[in-house]
Structure formats: C-alpha cells, structure tokens
Amino acid sequence: MYGNVTGFTFNQFMEEIDNGRPVLIQLAGHCVLGFGYDQSGQYIYLHDTWDYSVHSMVWGQNYAGMLHWGVTVLRLAADYEPPLAEFTTSSVSICAGEMVQFQDYSLYSPESWDWTFEGAQNQTSGEQHPYVIYPETGVFSVSLTVTNAYGYDSKIIHSLINVGEPCYCQVNGNGEVFIEEIRFGNIISLTNYSQGGYSMIDNLSTMVYAGLRYPILVRVSSETPGISKCGVWLDWNRDMFFDENELIVLDRAGAGLYTGLVLVPLNSVTGGSRIRVQVNNDSYFYACGVCSGETEDYPFLIEDVQSSKQLMVKVFPEGLFQHGPGLLSKAKTELGNVFPDDIVDVVSIELTEAFAPFTQVFSSQNLTLNNQGLVLMRLPSSFNGTYYLIIRHRNSIATWSATAISFEGNSQFVDFTTSISSAYGQNLLSDGINALLYAGDINQDGSVNVNDIIIVESSATTFQMGYLLEDINGDGLIDAEDLIIVDNHAAQQTGIISP
Numbered sequence: 001m002y003g004n005v006t007g008f009t010f011n012q013f014m015e016e017i018d019n020g021r022p023v024l025i026q027l028a029g030h031c032v033l034g035f036g037y038d039q040s041g042q043y044i045y046l047h048d049t050w051d052y053s054v055h056s057m058v059w060g061q062n063y064a065g066m067l068h069w070g071v072t073v074l075r076l077a078a079d080y081e082p083p084l085a086e087f088t089t090s091s092v093s094i095c096a097g098e099m100v101q102f103q104d105y106s107l108y109s110p111e112s113w114d115w116t117f118e119g120a121q122n123q124t125s126g127e128q129h130p131y132v133i134y135p136e137t138g139v140f141s142v143s144l145t146v147t148n149a150y151g152y153d154s155k156i157i158h159s160l161i162n163v164g165e166p167c168y169c170q171v172n173g174n175g176e177v178f179i180e181e182i183r184f185g186n187i188i189s190l191t192n193y194s195q196g197g198y199s200m201i202d203n204l205s206t207m208v209y210a211g212l213r214y215p216i217l218v219r220v221s222s223e224t225p226g227i228s229k230c231g232v233w234l235d236w237n238r239d240m241f242f243d244e245n246e247l248i249v250l251d252r253a254g255a256g257l258y259t260g261l262v263l264v265p266l267n268s269v270t271g272g273s274r275i276r277v278q279v280n281n282d283s284y285f286y287a288c289g290v291c292s293g294e295t296e297d298y299p300f301l302i303e304d305v306q307s308s309k310q311l312m313v314k315v316f317p318e319g320l321f322q323h324g325p326g327l328l329s330k331a332k333t334e335l336g337n338v339f340p341d342d343i344v345d346v347v348s349i350e351l352t353e354a355f356a357p358f359t360q361v362f363s364s365q366n367l368t369l370n371n372q373g374l375v376l377m378r379l380p381s382s383f384n385g386t387y388y389l390i391i392r393h394r395n396s397i398a399t400w401s402a403t404a405i406s407f408e409g410n411s412q413f414v415d416f417t418t419s420i421s422s423a424y425g426q427n428l429l430s431d432g433i434n435a436l437l438y439a440g441d442i443n444q445d446g447s448v449n450v451n452d453i454i455i456v457e458s459s460a461t462t463f464q465m466g467y468l469l470e471d472i473n474g475d476g477l478i479d480a481e482d483l484i485i486v487d488n489h490a491a492q493q494t495g496i497i498s499p
Helices: 010-018 450-461 480-491
Strands: 023-027 030-038 043-047 055-058 066-073 087-089 093-095 099-104 112-117 131-133 138-148 151-164 171-173 178-184 187-190 198-200 206-209 213-221 229-234 247-249 251-254 257-263 271-280 289-291 294-303 308-314 343-353 360-370 374-380 386-393 411-415
Touching (some): 010 023, 087 151, 171 294, 178 294, 178 360
Parallel strands (some): 093 151, 206 294
Antiparallel strands (some): 043 055, 112 138, 229 247, 251 257
C-alpha cells in the first residue's frame, strides 16, 4: 500500500492497468477499484461498489466528497509462479544516435524475453539485456513480456525514453590520472580533476585551417610512466562521432608532459566541431563509456584556407638561437625534444589597431616556430586594415612591429631578424648579424627584473628539469646558463617598448 499519491504516481497507475493489474483507490472513508484511465487530464475509471456503473475521477482529487489519499497494489502469486516483468534502463534521456542498455530484473525465473522498443533502430529483441540505438528524436515507450513454464507477464512504460537532438557521447573516468593543462591554439586551459572524470569546457575555443598543422601540449597529474597514455580526437567530418581515424596518440615528451602535432585534413568539413582529450591508464582509448583517467572536451572551428589571409613572421628568440648556423635549437625536456619534426617551440601573434589605445583585434596562440625562425599564421580575409603586430614567446619580451602593417593583400611577411629597427623602439638584441627577441621575462609581466631572477634561481638550486618557463636556452635543465641571461637583462632593465 502507498499511503499518499505522491509516492505512487499516475504514470505508475497507468503501468499497472496496462499490465492487467487493477488498483484499489483509497479514499477518505471508502475504497474503490481503479481499472482504466484517460491520460489527458489524468482521469481514472473506477467501480465504486455502490452500483454497476463506470465512474471517473481526477487522480489525487476528490470522489463523492472523499479525498483520494492512497492506493493498494495487488500482485497475486500462484503456487507455481509465472514471471513478474520488471526492467530498468541505463538512461532515460539521450541524444539521437546514442545507445541505451536495458536490464531485465524480472522475478520468478523467466525463460524468454520479448522486448518492444518504440522508435528504436531495431524495435524488437529476444535478449535478456539488450542494447538499443535510437536514431531519431522523440519520446518513446518500452514494453517487456517475460514467459516461463507457468505463464507470462508484461510491463509497459509509456514515454520512457526521451531522445533529443544529436550530440556527442560522454565518457566518464575515476581520476587515476587526470589533466592539468591543455594548450592547443587559443585553447589554454589549466584545470583540476572534474568530478566523474568528464567535463565540457565551452568557454574556450580555437580556429584551425584545413591543410595546416598545429601543436598540442597536455600536462597530466599522477601519471604512471610506461602505462599512462594521452590521446586526442578531433571530429573532422563533424558527424558528432569520434572515429578511430580521428584519434591522435600524443608522445610522452617529459614527466607528465604529452605533445603532438595536429595536421588538419584537407577534406575536413568546415564549421563548428569538437576536440576530445583523454588521459588514462587503460590498454585502449575510450571515446565513449568509462576510462580510468579523465576526459575533457572543447569546441573548435574548422575554416577553409581559401577564405583566409596568410601572415608569415620570422623571429629568433634569444635563448634558442644558435649563433654559428643561424638556426634555432629545439626546446627539450629530460627525455628529449618537446615537439616533433622541425618545430622548436611555439609563439603567439597579436594584431592591434594602428591608433591609441591600440585595441587588440585578433590573436593566434601556440603557433609553430620552426628551426629557421618561421611562424605561419592564418587570419580571416575580412582583415583589410593596418595593424601593429606583437610577437610573444613564452619566456621572451613581447615585441611590437616598428610600424603598423597593411593587410590589404592576401599575404604578408614580417621579418624581425634582419635588423633591430624592425621592432618598435629598436627593442631587439643584436649579435652583430641577427636581431633576437630579448629573453628572460619568465612571468610575462613586461620586463626582466628581480622577480624573474628569483624564479630561475629557485629552480636552478633544486635542479629542475623539463619544458619550463625558467629554461631560457631550452636544453631541458634550469642552471647557471639560464640565470646569466636573466641577470644581464635585468641589470639593463630590459622591457616592452610599445607605441
């Protein structure tokens, strides 16, 4: 017996009636037999024992002046019992195209199962615990009939599965290893473990162009060397599924550090899409379901390179420059190179208006810097004005172009390496042949000062290694060589010079 009508709902009443089980309706002072219903208005049909007519009342309201306060559900058992149908589902609210598992919990040893799934891809099943895909949106009912040698029983639940618009599947994790930092284009995310091992971070996004390459860097916590792994899916065809051929397995570049290079396929479908980053201790990567680590999703935009302009910049960060060959050395960790191929490090480029207050109009983060000092940036073709350019490297002084640059054409080349006059205020270091970005601004506050010295000294005295901001010369070890560079520029009060 249910002592109030909030503990037993109208939907449950309908289930009992649909499954051939009448319900006793408890009124204040009387008991009547409910045997039918009208879903619109939540009417129930009943016999009141005073006559042989069919009567009705609204669920939870009054009948003949007596308040409906409870129900009694009767389920009779035979000496040799037929089964009693019961089931549950892994989810009642899903996206179109997703899969649901149904679990049979029927009593009294059923021997066969007959499922009906309204709106499903396969609308019937004889399995005990079937998996079902719902390809279209809608609200759908599910029924189960179970049978044994002594009889059968059926259960139907109306409007059980609510299928919404197509969306990406979710993957959960237990946090054995989790993500601390992700850098991919304009996505710069510092995070802690998310409850449940999954998070969708939709306030950060980036733009990529078909045919170009983009570095990605992921730092993780609590990794197990030789076991932990990091992978990235990018939905290039925008079908809301992470396919096997859309997975990139990142290389372990250092303690807790994974890097890789993303090449945007030429046949990518332009428009908004999603990147999924996962770290785990499992044998495989799981685009959906459950893993031992953590997964994070971010939106990104795929653009056609034909609808963009090209900016090529040449720049030599002081710490990475090799004075003999005139090339840049690759940033390293204790395990080797941070980035693959000819990429030595990453830089960022910003464009500002040509007049005060020099408002930023465009930026592109984490662009590849190759060993010749070249950086390629794409920007929308709508940028036709004149802009100042700012180049930023992770432990160098941000440097402005000497003058505002016209972007009327489809391509532009800016060289910061030929002369210190290529920077505003001649704010470059000359080695007699080449112009270099001043190194040493560890905390990126716009100047090389005592605060930067303290940071480098602390890391050097504790023998820190890895891809760290304090590693000025990029050799993977913070030591006296890095400290000398910072000391020299701090003494000269080196800092940003801007219009």
